[in-house]
Amino acid sequence: MTVYAEVIGDPIAQSKSPAIHGFWIEKLGLDAEYRAHHVAADQLAAYCDARRADPDWRGCNVTMPHKQAIMPLLDRLEPLAKRVGAVNTVVKASDGKLVGRNTDVAGFLEPLRLRLGETHYFRMARILGTGGAARAIVAGLAGEGFTLVLAGRNPDKARALLDELDSGGEHHVAPLDHFADASDFPFDDREGCCDLVVNASPLGMRGQPPLAFDWSHAPPGSIAYDIVTDPVQTAFLKNAREAGFATIDGLAMLIGQAAAAFTHFFGVEPPRKDDAELRERLAG
Incomplete structure (x- = not known):
């Protein structure tokens, strides 16, 4: 029988994961499949039971x-996923147990x-x-020695998130x-610094309101990083480039986290030398 992996969610039709994993399976000539499977919240426990029994x-x-709801349904969690x-990412271990992993951190940090x-x-x-x-993103950047400014509609929620994930920072x-409004803050000489501005929200996604960010808030030499993948070239990134900043788009994180998961699923590394071709396929 052909082995397979899949992506689950609610909704799921918009997921680019089948295109990414399918591309790598094709390039490597694997006898494997990668599917999209719609799973509603009340079906999650039954899904885990069924897949645990599927060889x-x-x-x-x-x-x-489902990224948090699935956690108590699994047999083990890797330390990063716990943190x-x-x-x-859920992987079936050699003993048949379901292991919860987090490849989003690695995917975000890769570029x-x-x-x-x-x-x-x-x-x-x-x-x-x-x-x-x-x-x-908070966990990954805190682990790399960043001081974070976390902005949200509810600052209390932002503080609680920082206290949970990096209470000593x-x-x-x-x-x-x-x-949203212009700033006249006099940034000092930023040579030798590493500054990021990350859109970790759905704002700017197709069908969502735009993200209001004035680039006078970004220190010289900042990198603009948008995790939105539809569209790939968001107004946030366009405005950043026009203001003279380097940019990273959402496909970088998406492909990076998928690559880590692919290795867990199929035991081989994906052919990353073909990333440019993969990006063209995703853009099409």
């Missing part, structure tokens, strides 16, 4: 709204690795949004609309 199932990616408080390998005397990230995606919160 051909290798695991699944987990998208909204983040969210699972985006930053060269920069993070440098020595900086200060690192700061402005993270816009306090939803599920922000959990992995000297982080800050701000209302999201603080960044």
Whole structure:
């Protein structure tokens, strides 16, 4: 029988995961499949039981709204998934147990690795949004020595998130609309610093309101990083480029987290030399 993995969520039709994993399966010539499977909240426990008993199932990616709800239904959680408080990848172990992992952190950090390998005397990230995606981003950047400014519609929620994920850090919160209007803050010489501005919210996604961010709030040399994937080139990134900042789009994180999951599912690394072709296929 052909082994398979899949992505689950509610809704699920919009997921790009089948295109990504299917591309790699095709390139490697694997006898495997990757599917999309709609699972409603009240079906999640039954889904886990059924897949635990399926010898051909290798695991699944987990998208909204199940990244936290699935955790108590699993047999084990890797330490990072416990720390983040969210699972985006479930793998069946050799003993048949379901193991919850988080590859969102690795996926988010992947396009930053060269920069993070440098020595900086200060690192700061402005993270816009306090939803599920922000959990992995906060955990990942805190682990890389960043001071964080977490902005949301509810600053109390932002503070609670920072206290949960990195209680010992000297982080800050701000209302999201603080960044909508121009600032005349006199940034100091940022040479030797690493500054990020991350849209971790759905704002700017197709069908969602735009993200209001004035780039006078970004220190010189900042990198703009938007995790939105539809559209890939958001107004947030366009405005950042026009203001002279480097940018990273949402496909970088999406492909990065998928690559880590693919290796867990099928026991081989995906052919990353073909990323440009994969991006063209996803854009099409």
